[in-house]
Amino acid sequence: MLQFDRLTKTFGANTAVDSVTLSFDKPIMVGIIGRSGAGKSTVLRMMNRLTDASSGAIRFEGRDVTALQGAEKRAWQSQCAMIFQQFNLVPRMDVVSNVLHGTLNRQSVITTMFNLFPQADILKAIEILERLGIAEHAAKRAEALSGGQQQRVAIARAVMQNPKIVLADEPIASLDPMNAQLVMQDLRRIHEEDGRMVIANLHTLDTARRYCDRIIGMRAGRVVFDGTADQLTTGAARDIYGADESFSEAATSTEIGTLDRTYAEALSTDSVPA
Numbered sequence: 001m002l003q004f005d006r007l008t009k010t011f012g013a014n015t016a017v018d019s020v021t022l023s024f025d026k027p028i029m030v031g032i033i034g035r036s037g038a039g040k041s042t043v044l045r046m047m048n049r050l051t052d053a054s055s056g057a058i059r060f061e062g063r064d065v066t067a068l069q070g071a072e073k074r075a076w077q078s079q080c081a082m083i084f085q086q087f088n089l090v091p092r093m094d095v096v097s098n099v100l101h102g103t104l105n106r107q108s109v110i111t112t113m114f115n116l117f118p119q120a121d122i123l124k125a126i127e128i129l130e131r132l133g134i135a136e137h138a139a140k141r142a143e144a145l146s147g148g149q150q151q152r153v154a155i156a157r158a159v160m161q162n163p164k165i166v167l168a169d170e171p172i173a174s175l176d177p178m179n180a181q182l183v184m185q186d187l188r189r190i191h192e193e194d195g196r197m198v199i200a201n202l203h204t205l206d207t208a209r210r211y212c213d214r215i216i217g218m219r220a221g222r223v224v225f226d227g228t229a230d231q232l233t234t235g236a237a238r239d240i241y242g243a244d245e246s247f248s249e250a251a252t253s254t255e256i257g258t259l260d261r262t263y264a265e266a267l268s269t270d271s272v273p274a
């Protein structure tokens with residue numbers, strides 16, 4: 001379904017993504033982890049063509065999406081919606097209009113300029129907000145919502161695009177643990193209920209383990225781990241993060257669930273003292 005074939009991105013002498021080859025045969029939920037600068041964002045940015053690959057290819061359903069231009073490129077971009085750490089909503093605009101912006105690539109300039117969206121789209125937007133439990137805020141300005149609520153609006157905007165793939169770049173990095181959980185649950189839902197593939201860059205191991213079917217570990221542009229939550233032991237995590245014996249999982253935790261995880265780890269043989 002989705003393949004990365006020796007995908008590479010260089011910035012001058014710096015190789016940000018170094019010959020990444022991966023294959024996904026069905027729309028699962030994927031977590032990408034790795035320390036700062038490992039190349040996680042660059043991979044997502046190449047996927048939805050915010051930046052061009054230096055070499056290699058990304059194939060989706062047999063088509064090389066790195067080669068698409070013009071209208072085909074825009075069509076691809078709407079098929080892989082992006083969610084960002086900082087939500088990227090229009091702060092002064094109401095929530096429904098923000099969600100409707102997910103349909104912009106289908107609207108004419110005039111429609112967009114005057115915020116004239118088709119009635120069916122407005123109803124659809126409200127339906128999505130209801131599904132994510134935030135319909136009561138539909139008429140408020142985006143800036144009046146909490147961070148967690150704003151990120152759910154961003155998810156609603158992504159769903160409004162009806163994408164096959166949802167790319168999320170550190171979607172919970174600015175949220176408190178409770179909202180982080182809610183946002184991850186929503187991403188999991190749009191994967192499970194709608195069959196959308198979700199690829200999320202995450203900075204916490206416990207979140208990746210809890211929500212993702214498959215975890216990719218990157219280090220200095222390369223894939224150094226590819227496996228399931230169970231396979232991501234503390235030792236494997238230490239390799240990914242390039243840390244020594246002093247590596248502590250607590251430093252990469254979202255807190256909620258840390259207690260039961262710490263207990264589980266106390267029972268496992270590969271645990272390291274915090």
Ligand SMILES: Nc1ncnc2c1ncn2[C@@H]1O[C@H](COP(=O)(O)OP(=O)(O)OP(=O)(O)O)[C@@H](O)[C@H]1O
Pocket residue numbers: 011014015016034035036037038039040041042043
């Ligand atoms: N536009 C750019 N110009 C030059 N170098 C860049 C650019 N974008 C990324 N890089 C470099 O590419 C490498 C990978 O960056 P990237 O943002 O993909 O890492 P990351 O894993 O997402 O890190 P973080 O966890 O901090 O978000 C880094 O060395 C970074 O400095």
Ligand SMILES: [Mg+2]
Pocket residue numbers: 040041042169201
């Ligand atoms: Mg990043």
